[in-house]
Amino acid sequence: MPLGLYISVPFCRTKCTYCNFASDVFSKAVFQRYVDRICNDIAQAPITAEQMGGLADRTVDSVYFGGGTPTILDSSQLERLFVMIWQNFDVQAAAEITVECAPGTLTASVIELFRRHCVNRVSLGVQSFVDQEASAVGRLHNRSTVLDDITRLRDAGITNLNLDLIAGLPHQTAQSWDFSLEQVIATKAPHVSVYMLEVDDESRLGRELIAGGTKYHAHFVPDEDLTANMYETACDRLRAAGIHQYEISNFARTGFESRHNLKYWTRQPYLGFGVDAHSMLTSRDAAVRFSTPDTLEQYVAGASFNHNLIDLEAALEETFFLGLRLNRGVDLDQVAHEFDLRRLIPIIDELINDALLERQGSVIRLTARGRLLSNEVFERFLAVAK
Amino acid sequence: MDAAFLRNFAIIAHIDHGKSTLADRLLELTGSVTAREMQAQVLDSMDLERERGITIKAHAVRMLYNALDGQTYQLNLIDTPGHVDFSYEVSRSLASCEGALLIVDASQGVEAQTLANSYLAINNGLEIIPVINKIDLPSADIPRTKEMIEGAVGLDASNAVLISAKTGQGVPDVLEAIVKRIPPPKGDPEKRLQALIFDSWFDSYRGVIVLVRVFQGTLRKGQKIRLMWNGKVLDVEALGIQCPKPVEIEELKAGEVGFLVANIKTVSDAKIGDTITDDTNPAIEPLPGFEEIKPMVFAGLYTVDAHEHTQLREALEKLRLNDSSFFFEPESSVALGFGFRCGFLGLLHMEIIQERLEREFNLSLITTAPGVRYKIYKTDGEMVEVDNPSRWLNPSEIAKIEEPVILATILTQPEYVGGILALVEEKRGRQKTFEYVTSNRVMLHYELPLNEIVLDFYDRLKSVSRGYASLDYHLADYWESPMVKLDILVAGEPVDALSIIVHRDFAYERGKALVSKMRELIPRQMFEVAIQASIGAKIIARETVHAIRKNVLAKCYGGDITRKRKLLEKQKEGKRRMKRIGRVDIPQEAFLAVLKVGEDSN
DSSP: OOEEEEEEEOBOSSOOTTOOSSOBOOOHHHHHHHHHHHHHHHHHHHHHHHHTTOBOOSEEEEEEEEESOGGGSOHHHHHHHHHHHHHHSEEEEEEEEEEEEOTTOOOHHHHHHHHHTTOOEEEEEEEOSSHHHHHHTTOOOOHHHHHHHHHHHHHTTOOEEEEEEEESOTTOOHHHHHHHHHHHHHTTOSEEEEEEOOOSTTSHHHHHHHHTOOGGGGGGSOOHHHHHHHHHHHHHHHHHTTOEEEETTEEEOTTOSOHHHHHHHTTOOEEEESTTOEEEEEOSSSEEEEEOOSSHHHHHTTOOOEEEEEOHHHHHHHHHHHHTTBTTOEEHHHHHTTSOOGGGHHHHHHHHHTTSEEEETTEEEEOHHHHHTHHHHHHHHSOOOO | OOGGGEEEEEEEEOTTSSHHHHHHHHHHHTTSSOTTTOOSSSSOOSHHHHHHTOOOSOEEEEEEEEOTTSOEEEEEEEEOOOSGGGHHHHHHHHHTOSEEEEEEETTTOOOHHHHHHHHHHHHTTOEEEEEEEOTTSTTOOHHHHHHHIIIIIOOOOTTOEEOBTTTTBTHHHHHHHHHHHSOOOOOOTTSOOEEEEEEEEEETTTEEEEEEEEEESEEETTOEEEETTTOOEEEOOEEEEESSSEEEESEEETTOEEEEEOOOOOGGGSOTTOEEEESSSOOSSOOSOOOOOOOOEEEEEEESSGGGHHHHHHHHHHHHHHOTTOEEEEEEETTTEEEEEEEESSHHHHHHHHHHHHHHSOOOEEEOOOBOOEEEEETTSOEEEEOOGGGOOOGGGEEEEEEEEEEEEEEEOGGGHHHHHHHHHHTTOEEEEEEEEETTEEEEEEEEEHHHHHHHHHHHHHHHTTTOEEEEEEEEEEEEOOEEEEEEEETTEEOGGGOEEEEHHHHHHHHHHHHHHHHHHSOOOSSOEEEEEEETTEEEEEEEEOOOOOOOOOOOTTTOHHHHHHHHHHHHHHHHHSEEETTEEEOGGGGGHHHHHHHHHO
């Protein structure tokens, strides 16, 4: 089965207050060593796959540069990464090649580089079309920057665009959210991602919210109910505009669903490169997941991989807590070929009874309420915690 | 040694007024401890004692002092706990002395605790030597301190000894004053044996070690003795004194103080205040003053992790080996599972036990709201004592209820009187006296229901007085009061561990505060949850925890499925650690809501 490749570039010009990802602001001196290690790992990929007990194809049908901000790297560094990928894998002609971009970082030379290396999909971290909201969380762009970037990308032939929005940002209101939704629809971008602000102690804003303080505009964050309403509004508005929901956070016009993201939810193989990058390969037993060190120091110092065998039980759990994220749901008849589902039947019945899941023939899927409470649903599929 | 050269004395002092430092200096000056052995606060051996600056267990240390008159005197320092919770132990320690040093901080003045213990000493007929400490501090005010000693304690302070225990200034005068002013013990070593037990502790090698003061006769190694209150007959295996290291000796004569080992298995067999006599030639009467100590404050103790229940029981048993004043019995709660109903002498005692359980036995505990023991007179004429809300009677069976009342002594500065009066009134206090003991010190005597003290009184008092109020109390009375049982219901199910007994007039306010605190502490669930307070079938307050709207993980972070799984596992584990009542998951901290209600009202 063809692979997905993920290249993580965890560098940013500034770190956004809501960011709970391992990205940060680093000096340019680090970039070169970082790119060195990635290139080395790409060259070593077949050996690593074998050591980890996984089966890796050379064929690749999706490449995804995520961040952080991949375009913060020098053109020559990006160039090197692309060349390494071309040399070490058989990237299919029809492959989906995505780069995540921060609006305002797309110079003419970057766009030219994209064209040269067949980048056919760009994901823009817009988050909000309301300038006050974007700047309150530390984004460096405004609405016109975004619109300008979209025009320039289209002019360069890159039309498969994703725009990210976040519901629950400081200062956001039902009205301002409607405005962002109208704007995103008006761009005619074929793919939209809608996230809700995650409040945890891994981001500055999250910590401040938990502490009940006022830094990072935390006291202007809409409450849980309003944020949930915003999400529901987004589902409705986007559907009405022909952008249907296919996953909890992802919406697309038919045929524009992200091939790369689908790999994660359908347990197809992928390899990740860079700090805290995750890979999954099929193995003789079931599957194997492995990842690189989660700090930059350890990563550039050459620390080795974390390794996690997915046995049959874990694979069964994943099938549900990943597969149910998709609107198409999980086909029990199909899954029953691979796994023993007896343990799960009463749980599924109870979740259907609680209107968190619905069943159609042999397919179960989340209800609209279940989507907003999906963690509560997924938790039930895990065997009792050890 | 001739009894004329014996001096037995105690030290009375408020926390931080310098008792332990002075004791250390006395040990040094008499050569009982060399500089090399010196460790701050030699006598407070428990970590908890050192950290908190309090004494929990008594000690008796023998020093030899060469006085200016050329004679060598045997000084026995009986170090006692100072806190009100232990006033019975203190009274027995004081009864073992002929004199006491009253230490007062020259800048702080007399505090309520010192006052109470001074009165105990006066009532026991002790010669009290006022010692004014910390005279080296710039803020020291010796005339005013003397004025307070005279005004509040009623002692002549004109010949108070002025010292700095820290620098050692004046400390030799203390030794001279002990010798000159404290009378030697009376008593005849040839008479029938009467020795008072004034403390005991459990030693894992030797069993119970008992501290005794011999009043009449002589206690000898090998002697067959009888404990007069419980009738047990034992052989004296060892006798000794602490210098401060233990030294074994052959006999303790009338007037002397020391320790005894006699194969006693638990401290409850050697009750404080009991009299030891000779089995074959017993005394006619025991020494006066024995009381069975009764716990005053009650609470349920549960482990956070139900699997630790057995460890909790073992820990409680071990602590009880050393502390007969606290009691426990198994109880079970629908909400919290299996635990223990415990009785304590007071709040400090409760805190100490809790802290030792958590620290020394590494247990994580949930304590239910502390309460008191009520006397309930039933309509059929029977009287029952109830300290557990779950055993409260049906209102139709109750003719009247009596609640324990304390007499509280509060010493403070005039500027805080307003706040304190408002507090004690709010707590249903009745004023007994109000007097200025000096121009800058007010002494209040209030009768207060103990029930109102056990929840948050100390903290509130501290906060309204910015720490400048000291409190002492003793059980004084019972009042007939209309007490009711307030229940908390979560999603219609009563949560037994949250029930409290409260005065009828306060039930509404308390109920409202409690449900609103619970609303903050109970996380949103998959469905709406009603939290109600009720008295009997009547709902008096209600709050609603709205149903959870969202719990979603969005981003996939480059396919990091492991992180997603970990978060789901953590969520599942978090629920497992909550207590499930009906269909509602209640976090541990919600069970402490009762204790926290007062915090916001400050």
